Every structure is written in structure tokens, then in C-alpha cells.
Amino acid sequence: MGRNRDQRENFVRHHSDKELYNSEDARDDDTLYDHYSLIAAEGQKPLRVDKFLSNLLPFTTRSRIKNASSTGSISVNGQEVKVSYKVKAGDKVKLMLPFPPTPKLEAEAMDLDIRYEDDDFLIVHKPAAMVCHPSFGHRTGTLVHGLLHHFEHLPVAKGSEHARPGLVHRLDRDTTGILVIAKKEYAMAHLSKQFFDRTTDRLYQAIVWGNVEEDEGTIEGHIGRHPKDRKLYFNYQDGEIGKHAVTHYKVLERFGLATLVQCKLETGRTHQIRVHMKYLGHTLFSDREYGGNTIQRGPNTKKYQQFMANCFSICPRQALHAKYLALDHPITGERMEFHTDLPDDMQGLIEKLRGNPFT
Structure with missing residues (x-):
């Protein structure tokens, strides 16, 4: 544990928070994921990339990292890798994850205009005057509150301090139209990567x-x-x-x-x-x-x-x-x-x- 802490401290000394967390990108973009960039410290012995990432990012879990690997969201030196890849000193590791959960969201009964649904995701038509997720001034009555009423176990994304279960992207309050909602964590990771890679239309x-x-x-x-x-x-x-x-x-x-x-x-x-x-x-x-x-x-x-x-x-x-x-x-x-x-x-x-x- 001491070496892991030293490695984290060495990394933070040489890299800004923005490079590590890139949270400003996530808040300003309509896609709801976080993007991490890490460099293996000198003296790093070969270590599975999932273990390497969980050591440096203790706020996430191995299962979420594994899901990210399954959707091609982990790369080393610019190449996609599986969780079994062994990280070495000097490797540049990048990871994209849906945001982790934040508590204190309550379900609210509301009608949702669902246009398509299967086991993995659904398509919702958002009306005008509906806010997608909780924010300052909109603590209740959002699409997220309605989703929680209809679906108990949505994967959770988070932007700043606000939880966003199922949301892969978002629309402005008074913009109408199509939104995709992930029902499983794997679908959240896969769909988020499509938006990140710009392969959606x-x-x-x-x-x-x-x-x-x-x-x-x-x-x-x-x-x-x-x-x-x-x-x-x-x-x-x-x-x-x-x-x-x-x-x-x-x-x-x-x-x-x-x-x-x-x-x-x-x-x-x-x-x-x-x-x-x-x-x-x-x-x-x-x-x-x-x-x-x-x-x-x-x-x-x-x-x-x-x-x-x-x-x-x-x-x-x-x-x-x-x-x-x-x-x-x-x-x-x-x-x-x-x-x-x-x-x-x-x-x-x-x-x-x-x-x-x-x-």
C-alpha cells in the first residue's frame, strides 16, 4: 500500500488534476463519462492493467474497469488493451468510465414517452420544460427522477455532484427529442464510448x-x-x-x-x-x-x-x-x-x- 500511495503522489506531483480527472471536459460535453490519463512511474513492475488502475483510482471498482476493457475503453500507449495486459514503467494508460454513483436520489412517478426498449437500453422522447438531471434549481421533477420510478437498477453516471442514472447524453431543458438511456453498466460504457468516438449520428x-x-x-x-x-x-x-x-x-x-x-x-x-x-x-x-x-x-x-x-x-x-x-x-x-x-x-x-x- 505504501508504494501505491507513493506512486499516486508522484503522479499527482507531475500532472495537473485536469490531466488526471479531465472533469471539466465531462461537464462541458453532452456525453456523461470521465476520461483518465495516467503514466506508470519509474520502477513499476509488470502489473495487470486492471490492478494498476484500481490502485491509482481507489474510488472505482475492478468490475467497472473490466466493463471498460470489454468496450475498448482502456488503452496503453494509444492501443486498446484487455484487463490482462501487463503495465510497465513509462506506459501511458488511458481509461474512460461512466461517472460513479452519488446517493440521495428518490424516484418520482411520472409518465415517460418511451419509443423503444430492450434489455440493454431504451429510447425516450423528452418533452420541452423537462430537465434531464438534478442541478441547482432543479432538485426534483427531472427525467432522472422519472427513470428511477420505472427502472430500479439503472447504471449510474455522475457529473460534478449530481447523479444521472442511465443518462448517456443529455438535452437542454427546452430542447425536445430523442435520448438514449442505458439499462446496464455494460451498455452505459459501450454507448458512452460511441458518443466519445463520434460514431453515433x-x-x-x-x-x-x-x-x-x-x-x-x-x-x-x-x-x-x-x-x-x-x-x-x-x-x-x-x-x-x-x-x-x-x-x-x-x-x-x-x-x-x-x-x-x-x-x-x-x-x-x-x-x-x-x-x-x-x-x-x-x-x-x-x-x-x-x-x-x-x-x-x-x-x-x-x-x-x-x-x-x-x-x-x-x-x-x-x-x-x-x-x-x-x-x-x-x-x-x-x-x-x-x-x-x-x-x-x-x-x-x-x-x-x-x-x-x-x-
Whole structure:
């Protein structure tokens, strides 16, 4: 035990907490796992990688490490390895894990719109105004509380101090659409790795202010906290702040005052589509946090203002919907696709915009 403690202390002396825990990446990304990087100290005798990791990461278990190995989530010097691999001095070991559990979550009875379910995972359609997991100001009534009512033994993920049973990724409070929920720890590890490796396909639809001129394009930058409001995010171009983010967009329909676009995520940063479309000059319609809930285009007349007030009443939240998700089944490897229709508020807004007399 003394040598293990010395090895941990030697490691921490030469590596920052961010390199060891990388927890900031996990909090700012929509995927819910933690990523560890460790270097075997000088004098390290050959040791199974699962034992090596459990010695240096005493807050996790051998079984969770074994599950990570089964999904290809342990690598040594850039190569995936099994738990039987013997770590040697100087080896660079990387591990990706779903977050460990946090207690004090109580089940709450609520209806969930489950679109698919098998023994390993399920697909849920999240409505607007539902928060995915407990956070400051949202201690009850979240999707997680509802999941605990329907499923007793979900694998648990954690971000900062908040438990997130079953959640592999998340959606903003007022974003609707598809979410995948893991029912077993193996499925959690496998699905989390797919999001980390960007092998899933995610398509969103959004209604944005103004006429998007290009039929399609790519927005790229680094998304980080907004310099003036820490609750918001900002697209930085210099790369010194934030995390790399890429969104591909395609125009589906133009209304003159607004545009229906499809967005394909290459990365999954917090508020990514909302931030990228604002950066492009086309804030999401009715997005109160980024200014989309005030009139951005059109004539300064009472008739137009009344028309827009009706539009805001039809869709009073950001017009963003997670419409499509494709992933590999964690057991069979089969490619699976899930679709969902636009919700009524976005459908109603589209119909209203199609008939607008102010084009």
C-alpha cells in the first residue's frame, strides 16, 4: 500500500488534476463519462492493467474497469488493451468510465414517452420544460427522477455532484427529442464510448431567425463560457478558450423571416447548436437565453409585432428538436436508427411562418 500511495503522489506531483480527472471536459460535453490519463512511474513492475488502475483510482471498482476493457475503453500507449495486459514503467494508460454513483436520489412517478426498449437500453422522447438531471434549481421533477420510478437498477453516471442514472447524453431543458438511456453498466460504457468516438449520428431540426443564405455549410470553433455571462456559452475562433466544436447545417425550408435548418453534430458541446447558429447570425427562434425571444427581423409595424407575438405564443421555447439518432447496439453491434416527428409547437410555428404576409 505504501508504494501505491507513493506512486499516486508522484503522479499527482507531475500532472495537473485536469490531466488526471479531465472533469471539466465531462461537464462541458453532452456525453456523461470521465476520461483518465495516467503514466506508470519509474520502477513499476509488470502489473495487470486492471490492478494498476484500481490502485491509482481507489474510488472505482475492478468490475467497472473490466466493463471498460470489454468496450475498448482502456488503452496503453494509444492501443486498446484487455484487463490482462501487463503495465510497465513509462506506459501511458488511458481509461474512460461512466461517472460513479452519488446517493440521495428518490424516484418520482411520472409518465415517460418511451419509443423503444430492450434489455440493454431504451429510447425516450423528452418533452420541452423537462430537465434531464438534478442541478441547482432543479432538485426534483427531472427525467432522472422519472427513470428511477420505472427502472430500479439503472447504471449510474455522475457529473460534478449530481447523479444521472442511465443518462448517456443529455438535452437542454427546452430542447425536445430523442435520448438514449442505458439499462446496464455494460451498455452505459459501450454507448458512452460511441458518443466519445463520434460514431453515433445525431440530427436536429431548428427554426432560426432570418434567411440563411447558404443552402448548407459548416460552423467550426471553440465553445466556452461566455466572457460576460457564465450561464451562457460563446464560440471562440482563436482556439485558446473553449473546446473544439463542429456543426454541419443544411437549409430545409425558408420562410423569409426565418429558416428551418437541419443540424448534424460532429461534437456534442453544451448549447452547441444554439451558440453556433447565433454565431452565424441566425439565433434560434424564441431562444430566451440567447436573445431569440425578441423580434430580430421584419418591419417596425404594429401588425407585424402582433404577428410575431402570435408566433412566440405558439412556440415559447427555443425551436430545437433532436429528431434522429443512429447508434450500434451494445450487444449485437447492429446499427439502429430512431426518428421522431417535430413536436406540435414547432409544427404550428412552421405553419404560421409559411402563411406570413411579411416575406
